[in-house]
Amino acid sequence: MPSVAANNFSRNTHHHQAKGDFFSRKQKIEQQGKNVPIAAVERRLVEEVRNNDTLIIVGETGSGKTTQIPHYLFKGGFCCDGGIIGITQPRRVAAITVAKHVAEECGVSLGQKVGYAIGFEDVTSGQTKIKYMTDGLLLREALLDPYLSKYSVIIVDEAHERTIHTDVLLGLLKNVQKARSKSINGVVNTERNNNLNNGHALEERIDNQNDGILKPCQAKKYSPLKLIIMCQFGCTSFLRVLWWCKSCSCSGMTVSCRYILHTQA
Numbered sequence: 001m002p003s004v005a006a007n008n009f010s011r012n013t014h015h016h017q018a019k020g021d022f023f024s025r026k027q028k029i030e031q032q033g034k035n036v037p038i039a040a041v042e043r044r045l046v047e048e049v050r051n052n053d054t055l056i057i058v059g060e061t062g063s064g065k066t067t068q069i070p071h072y073l074f075k076g077g078f079c080c081d082g083g084i085i086g087i088t089q090p091r092r093v094a095a096i097t098v099a100k101h102v103a104e105e106c107g108v109s110l111g112q113k114v115g116y117a118i119g120f121e122d123v124t125s126g127q128t129k130i131k132y133m134t135d136g137l138l139l140r141e142a143l144l145d146p147y148l149s150k151y152s153v154i155i156v157d158e159a160h161e162r163t164i165h166t167d168v169l170l171g172l173l174k175n176v177q178k179a180r181s182k183s184i185n186g187v188v189n190t191e192r193n194n195n196l197n198n199g200h201a202l203e204e205r206i207d208n209q210n211d212g213i214l215k216p217c218q219a220k221k222y223s224p225l226k227l228i229i230m231c232q233f234g235c236t237s238f239l240r241v242l243w244w245c246k247s248c249s250c251s252g253m254t255v256s257c258r259y260i261l262h263t264q265a
């Protein structure tokens, strides 16, 4: 029969081994987050979001768009005014697994700084700043809160999949963005828009024809909504119809991520 001392020794060894495993896994995950190609353009990316209300990000699969960009924006101060960063996924399982992975990478419990919401399952709290969800869920939220007022940034991921929810969401978000912008300025800032779009007024004309779905709120002022659409290479033509875009490449990357920039919807 093993002695008490031997039992204690074995328990301590197990405890230290588990602790060691935990820290080496944590280190590995943190390292993984730093090694993705998109990490090379973190500062540039945050700057682009700061300067543009709508950004279309095109990058290869695995370059780190889904897991890293929300965190970069959080660090860049996009939640400072109390707003949160919402990221939509076409599939429930993706929303859950990515949220778990990002929470682990940030070293927080799921449901605190990083959470997810799908169907009737809501793993978020008052502290949640990065929220992964299905695109259908965000559409449902828009029925209750048409201005999506709790979001400072909304990221539509996997837009190239063109699910009905994603397509409807893109149209809706464009309207929300415009209404929120009007609630502050009275008008959409077309001067900046047109300058950065090389003077193209086409989009503004199309918008005026479709105006009236969501009227700008007279009584309340909303902060501008930053909108980021993420998709894979070669799938942006439908977005160019919805938004008049100019494009620019980001140099110095090991795996290319192209940014197609747009100013304001």
Ligand SMILES: Nc1ncnc2c1ncn2[C@@H]1O[C@H](COP(=O)(O)OP(=O)(O)OP(=O)(O)O)[C@@H](O)[C@H]1O
Residues within 6 Å of the ligand: 032, 036, 059, 060, 061, 062, 063, 064, 065, 066, 067, 068, 097, 098, 101
């Ligand atoms: N749930 C997860 N579990 C473990 N590792 C993950 C998970 N999600 C992402 N990763 C890791 O993070 C890296 C970046 O993935 P991420 O999903 O951010 O890339 P992406 O550019 O958004 O790709 P995609 O366009 O396919 O969504 C991956 O290479 C993978 O190693």
